[in-house]
Amino acid sequence: MLTRVEENKAYSNLQLNSALQRASLPREDAGLATELVYGTISRLNTLDYFLERFVTKGIQKLQPWVRNLLRLSLYQLMYLDRIPPHAAVNEAVNLAKRRGHQGISGMVNGVLRSVLRSKDELVLPSGLPPAERIALEHSHPLWLVERWIDEYGEGAAEAICRANNEPPAVSVRVNTTMISREGMLAELEQAGVKAAPSALSPEGILVYGGGNMALTDWYRDGQISIQDESSMLVAGAVAPEPGMRVLDCCAAPGGKTAHMAELMKDRGEIVANELHEHKRKLIEAQAERLGLGSIQAVTGDALELARRYPADSFDRILLDAPCSGLGVIRRKPDLKWTKTPDDIGEIAALQRKLLDSVSTLLRVGGIMVYSTCTIGREENEQVVRHFLDTHPGFGLPEDSGGTWGKLHSDAEGAGVQIMPQDYGSDGFYIARIRRFF
Numbered sequence: 001m002l003t004r005v006e007e008n009k010a011y012s013n014l015q016l017n018s019a020l021q022r023a024s025l026p027r028e029d030a031g032l033a034t035e036l037v038y039g040t041i042s043r044l045n046t047l048d049y050f051l052e053r054f055v056t057k058g059i060q061k062l063q064p065w066v067r068n069l070l071r072l073s074l075y076q077l078m079y080l081d082r083i084p085p086h087a088a089v090n091e092a093v094n095l096a097k098r099r100g101h102q103g104i105s106g107m108v109n110g111v112l113r114s115v116l117r118s119k120d121e122l123v124l125p126s127g128l129p130p131a132e133r134i135a136l137e138h139s140h141p142l143w144l145v146e147r148w149i150d151e152y153g154e155g156a157a158e159a160i161c162r163a164n165n166e167p168p169a170v171s172v173r174v175n176t177t178m179i180s181r182e183g184m185l186a187e188l189e190q191a192g193v194k195a196a197p198s199a200l201s202p203e204g205i206l207v208y209g210g211g212n213m214a215l216t217d218w219y220r221d222g223q224i225s226i227q228d229e230s231s232m233l234v235a236g237a238v239a240p241e242p243g244m245r246v247l248d249c250c251a252a253p254g255g256k257t258a259h260m261a262e263l264m265k266d267r268g269e270i271v272a273n274e275l276h277e278h279k280r281k282l283i284e285a286q287a288e289r290l291g292l293g294s295i296q297a298v299t300g301d302a303l304e305l306a307r308r309y310p311a312d313s314f315d316r317i318l319l320d321a322p323c324s325g326l327g328v329i330r331r332k333p334d335l336k337w338t339k340t341p342d343d344i345g346e347i348a349a350l351q352r353k354l355l356d357s358v359s360t361l362l363r364v365g366g367i368m369v370y371s372t373c374t375i376g377r378e379e380n381e382q383v384v385r386h387f388l389d390t391h392p393g394f395g396l397p398e399d400s401g402g403t404w405g406k407l408h409s410d411a412e413g414a415g416v417q418i419m420p421q422d423y424g425s426d427g428f429y430i431a432r433i434r435r436f437f
């Protein structure tokens with residue numbers, strides 16, 4: 001998996017899910033495999049930094065699978081305390097023997113044994129400049145750390161990086177058209193699953209040690225969906241009411257579409273648009289599982305929506321825009337190594353175009369929400385500021401009350417920027433815009 005992620009730029013979460021399904025490992029082993037894959041990818045630059053000290057010809061000259069085997073083993077030695085070091089080394093040598101010739105297994109053995117002998121030396125030199133220290137200590141690319149220091153200061157940048165290495169919490173959203181949050185909490189308690197209400201979202205529940213909630217009857221029967229708490233705030237900011245006509249411009253896989261339909265008690269109409277046909281089907285599958293008939297999933301480019309629907313025809317619009325995803329590094333650690341500053345500039349240009357284009361579909365008095373699962377001003381604050389500066393009929397409404405209102409009144413800018421270290425939820429940006437005339 002590690003080699004495939006490195007060589008084919010495959011997404012780690014997709015790789016992992018399909019490999020785990022094929023392997024059908026016991027739960028504990030699947031957990032360990034997940035930890036090893038995500039952990040090794042997360043810690044890539046730090047592992048390479050230390051490995052360079054032990055591999056004479058340099059790790060870039062090694063075959064990719066050998067390089068990844070060394071990374072995987074060093075990860076266990078440096079970051080996991082329940083795997084005996086000698087077990088990690090023996091396993092690596094066995095794998096090397098099975099896949100390569102004797103020279104390779106000898107080299108792997110030699111490198112890892114000398115790491116074991118000098119474990120005390122696996123520390124960063126003192127006196128590194130702040131950005132370099134944070135980048136190596138918390139395993140992030142230097143350019144990103146520099147960017148975050150620039151935007152948020154050194155302390156916040158370090159806190160972001162630290163939070164990105166924490167395992168994400170498991171949270172579910174209750175389908176309130178079927179059961180109340182209290183009712184669901186009672187069911188969980190009865191089944192011996194530890195759970196607590198989310199402080200961020202009125203429909204959210206945090207679940208502790210409940211395993212994969214997507215494999216439960218509650219999920220199959222549509223009582224719950226799996227969703228991050230920050231993500232749940234978005235539908236709350238849209239605040240759609242029963243009977244309204246709502247447009248969700250970039251909707252797949254349909255998490256927020258379904259949440260909005262639930263808030264509308266499945267009364268009204270939600271047009272859920274998605275660029276890719278295969279992803280549109282995911283929206284339909286969600287709607288069916290949750291018993292929501294008000295969702296109409298369509299395929300198309302959101303930039304074309306203004307030509308397909310009459311102007312001023314929606315009460316609410318959600319633009320949950322494609323973004324660099326840097327708020328969800330905890331879930332997709334490979335993102336931090338694949339994204340570049342140019343990617344951010346390109347996607348921000350698309351976000352501006354999208355917002356400009358879909359805004360013509362909002363009726364006077366209607367609300368449009370712009371959201372992303374990223375942090376960084378270029379894709380968030382600056383997109384919304386630019387929109388407001390160039391569209392005099394639009395502005396920021398008063399708070400809508402609830403958790404959203406509280407977060408918004410505390411925020412300094414046009415929208416709310418949730419950081420991964422704030423509430424233990426994903427990094428997210430949400431801005432609520434009203435059309436005044």
Ligand SMILES: C[S@@+](CC[C@H](N)C(=O)[O-])C[C@H]1O[C@@H](n2cnc3c(N)ncnc32)[C@H](O)[C@@H]1O
Nearest residue numbers: 250251252253254255256274275301302320322
């Ligand atoms: C952030 S995700 C949406 C997540 C979704 N709102 C949810 O909560 O489940 C962005 C989606 O926009 C789609 N997309 C990207 N560019 C698009 C475009 N030009 N028009 C429509 N959809 C687009 C992507 O395929 C992706 O599914």
